[in-house]
Amino acid sequence: MRAFTAGLWASLALAVAFLAVPLAALFLRVPPGELVSQLGSETAREALWVTVKANAVAQVIVLVVGTPAAYLLATRRFRGRDLVISVLELPLVLPPAVAGVALLAAFGRSGLLGGELEALGITIPFTEAAVVIAVCFVSSPFFVRAAITGFEGVEQQLVDAARTLGARAPRVFWRISLPLAAGSLGAGATLGFARGLGEFGATIMFAGSLPGVTQTMPLAIYDALDRDFDVALALGALLVLVSIAILLVTKALPRWARALSPSTSPSPSARSLSS
């Protein structure tokens, strides 16, 4: 038994070391002065701003469209449901560069909808909108998957009880399902946001790379590789710090949600309600 536990710890240590050593090495390679001066550089500020802005807008879109869509998929069974879910999950397994080419093929000037868009005076490639679209495309599955799981986890007895007491479907959604799934939604949104921050392949294909407009942090890092390796390292370290902060928030979010509104927590109060 002791050997078993030791084996578990050894595996964990190996996994943590494998992932942490390159990151630690990154920070050791960055001259500390460079990291500080990069924080104030125009390249880093512009890239950070482009990244955060595009990701914030993308997450709002994903939340607004993804939440009702995930609720439907979690609460209804219909023909082709598995296929629909597979389509929504596809960007998870698609190489981002392929996503970028696909987006160009759809929304580019010479793309499927390019003529219609151009007639409306809309050109998407090389704009901030293109960055938002690329981020939505690659990061939405993270939120949608978590949201479906979250809504599916809502106890059916609670919903049935509410319906018996006369609550209509919208009220059940707003007062029962949404609050109970909030932890999962938050975690999914944050993970999607973290994935979006690192988005590279789809963005460089679909949106190009122009400082202050479409050049996100990952693109700025790749661009800096051609000029100054130290700058690239410093920008990389900066992005790692931001990403770690976001992932820590993800872990803390369900705890905060519970602390703030104990009545909407699935356990233990919810369980006492349903029993």
Next chain:
Amino acid sequence: MLTALLAGCGGSGDALRVFAASSLRGALPALDPGADYVFAGSETLATQIREGAGADVFVSASPRAMTGLVESGDVEQPTTFASNRLVVVVPRSRDDGIRSFTDLARPGVRLVLAGEGVPAGDYARDALRAAGLLDGALANVVSLEDAVSGVVAKVALGEADAGVVYATDARIARDDVRVIPVPAQDQPRIAYLVAPVVRGDVAAARAFVARLTGSAGRRVLEEAGFTPVGG
């Protein structure tokens, strides 16, 4: 870009590993089909070699990327073996009225260049500066690509109105792009250099360099649109 990322993943056994500037994609494989090629921006490749990527030969599109590796002792003495010309490319699929080099500075042109530090990007800036078009052209830039292949792709797909690339890239993509010349007086001197990587298989690398600078190399380079130098 993707090939560069895969560079660290090892190739097929003992084949010679050639790290070469993207613009040589159309020429080098014909010279030695048995070698493994990694094509990317010269500076990206130089960084990878400095970090210990398993290259035997480095072929650079700029003296700068090569000089850095000579100074750090990562490569042997380089040989200049070819030169190239810049051209403007525009998509065949559309006509945005771009007829000359000076049109690149016309407001509203969606121009794509390689980024600063990428040889193709630096050369394009030199040519635009020589023609007095730099400010106007830079104001038109919609994307700065990390390698010349990115510029070609954006124009070939019809997403950009114009790009500045090497004549050799335009030749590869001739089904999708039309070529507009850059005037001779604005052409920068574009030198291609090759050197064996010190940590690699130096003997095989020297043989590759000899072949590249010999008659077989000259023929392949000329076919791809380069101008062989020396020999």
